[in-house]
Amino acid sequence: MAELAATPARTAPPRRRSRITAHEARTAVLFLLPSFLGFVAFMLFPIVASLGLSFTNWQLLSAPQFVGFSNYVRLLTTDPSFFTVLGNTLFFTVEYLVLNIVIALGLAVWISSLKRGQRWFRVIFFIPTFTPTIAVSVVWLLIFTPGGVVDYLFQTLSLAFPNMLLDGNLAMQAVIIVTLWANVGYNMVLFNAALDLVPQSYLEAAKIDGASAWDRFWKIRLPLISPTIFFGTVMTAITSLQVFDQIYVITRGGPGSSTATLGFAIYTNGFQNYQMGYASALAWVMFLIIMLLTGFQFWLQRKWVHYDS
Amino acid sequence: MTAKARAVRKPPYPLRARILDIVSHGGLALVALVFLFPFFWMVSNAVRGNNEVLAVPPRLLPNEYQWGNFLEAWLHLPFGRFFLNSFIVAGGVTAITVVVSCLAAYAFARLKFPGREGILVAYLGTLMIPQVMLVIPLFLIVSRIGWINTYQGMILPMAFSSFGAFLLRQFFLSIPRELEEAALIDGASRLRILVSIIVPLALPAIGLLALFTFIGQWNNFLWPLIVVNGLDYATLPLGLTMFQTQQGTAWNYIMAGAALSMIPGVVLAVVLQQVIYKGITLGSGFGGR
Numbered sequence: 001m002a003e004l005a006a007t008p009a010r011t012a013p014p015r016r017r018s019r020i021t022a023h024e025a026r027t028a029v030l031f032l033l034p035s036f037l038g039f040v041a042f043m044l045f046p047i048v049a050s051l052g053l054s055f056t057n058w059q060l061l062s063a064p065q066f067v068g069f070s071n072y073v074r075l076l077t078t079d080p081s082f083f084t085v086l087g088n089t090l091f092f093t094v095e096y097l098v099l100n101i102v103i104a105l106g107l108a109v110w111i112s113s114l115k116r117g118q119r120w121f122r123v124i125f126f127i128p129t130f131t132p133t134i135a136v137s138v139v140w141l142l143i144f145t146p147g148g149v150v151d152y153l154f155q156t157l158s159l160a161f162p163n164m165l166l167d168g169n170l171a172m173q174a175v176i177i178v179t180l181w182a183n184v185g186y187n188m189v190l191f192n193a194a195l196d197l198v199p200q201s202y203l204e205a206a207k208i209d210g211a212s213a214w215d216r217f218w219k220i221r222l223p224l225i226s227p228t229i230f231f232g233t234v235m236t237a238i239t240s241l242q243v244f245d246q247i248y249v250i251t252r253g254g255p256g257s258s259t260a261t262l263g264f265a266i267y268t269n270g271f272q273n274y275q276m277g278y279a280s281a282l283a284w285v286m287f288l289i290i291m292l293l294t295g296f297q298f299w300l301q302r303k304w305v306h307y308d309s
Numbered sequence: 310m311t312a313k314a315r316a317v318r319k320p321p322y323p324l325r326a327r328i329l330d331i332v333s334h335g336g337l338a339l340v341a342l343v344f345l346f347p348f349f350w351m352v353s354n355a356v357r358g359n360n361e362v363l364a365v366p367p368r369l370l371p372n373e374y375q376w377g378n379f380l381e382a383w384l385h386l387p388f389g390r391f392f393l394n395s396f397i398v399a400g401g402v403t404a405i406t407v408v409v410s411c412l413a414a415y416a417f418a419r420l421k422f423p424g425r426e427g428i429l430v431a432y433l434g435t436l437m438i439p440q441v442m443l444v445i446p447l448f449l450i451v452s453r454i455g456w457i458n459t460y461q462g463m464i465l466p467m468a469f470s471s472f473g474a475f476l477l478r479q480f481f482l483s484i485p486r487e488l489e490e491a492a493l494i495d496g497a498s499r500l501r502i503l504v505s506i507i508v509p510l511a512l513p514a515i516g517l518l519a520l521f522t523f524i525g526q527w528n529n530f531l532w533p534l535i536v537v538n539g540l541d542y543a544t545l546p547l548g549l550t551m552f553q554t555q556q557g558t559a560w561n562y563i564m565a566g567a568a569l570s571m572i573p574g575v576v577l578a579v580v581l582q583q584v585i586y587k588g589i590t591l592g593s594g595f596g597g598r
Contacts, residue, residue, distance in 0.1 A: 028421070152366060
């Protein structure tokens, strides 16, 4: 009986429905078309073209020739600068990432503990993230430049400290300082917002049970905001592997090649030496590293990130 | 325990807490002051003669204030032109991104069509692609069609990031379907529904997308560096790198230009601080730094 009743009811609507669906699909195509055409022209096609180019020796003016894996072989075996550049990039990323997260978290906790002025402290540290990295970099270039205010500071303190931009070991530290100043406010706001969402009742309860401020931080607040810290770490790692602007302005990869990063090497190979094929191969290496590092972080998160279960 | 006993016991604590409070506020204020030094140094050097910039010993404030440097930088260098170019490019990318993302997000969130999930995954998959990888083929495309040194060449390749469509889709999904059903039955078109029902409800998310797109493009350096040569189409970040000449660096003008380039970001960050704070909490991730 129930089956009999159900069958005609099921056969009738689908026809009407399929007409609606066809109409809906047509609307969907129209809605999606602008975005999709742009996506294909300026994202999908360039990605495929970049992969294709990385197997050619295209030098802009000559016709591209297929050269197989020789760009990749060259960067792994004969290019003397590749491993320097790779090392610089990883060095920058690791040191910057750790400092960024630690300082952003420290500031976020400090600000969230204040009784007043939270908003203003937050905005002060956030402002540089909304300004052009190039503008920030020229200002810091003036600060670090030989004979500039940093040199003067060390002189008056009678410290024999070399100029950071002229010293092969210190130039990267200068770049990291600038990058931290420019960007630490973003993760600070992110973490600060997450801290504000930790229920006060948890902290009150722990306090009544005699947990110290130290314990409340490490055992309650930190685990509760760990998904946000994870998110910030992943995003910051992806952008810092691509670092370019500050290096272009402050050091131009120097002194020597002590601050040449992958992003900078791709630019110089592609747009100054016009070795588009080789630069594309370098870009794919960068993409590979981004994916590997992100994958590694997702693997690592099981050990320290707490999600509500 | 009576209320009186509690009141007697309390006083020693507030005093200690108050001192700690003052120390904590004062300490962070000191950190903030040091943090703000580069801004101060930028403005202080923008309004002095170039021979005073690297004076020994350095002067915290200029001997002679030359506020006219800003006017000079704006009119003759020409940072006014760079400002206009930055504004056109950032505004153009933002306008296209918002319109295109709204349309696509509505299709993803509300309309059924074959291949929907596949396209969405393809969009998501490109979020990790480094910009420097795209600029090589993009440069070849743009130079092939003769768009070097044009606004369309600067705007269009940057205006179709898949992030906006994805972000707005998430937000549209949180809007109850019932709100559109009445309009659908009345025979309103999907476009009409999107414009008059969905967009007004999603304005906070759309506003954040517009804000972060505008700032991101205003600050963008790599693409203008590649697609522009000469002064006519240079944006502010590009213009700032052009004044280290053989005669020496015009530090005071560069600092004036840097200050000009920071104005929109600083104003937006201060005026919209609560909006940004709440938007970042939404956790949709406007690009980590």
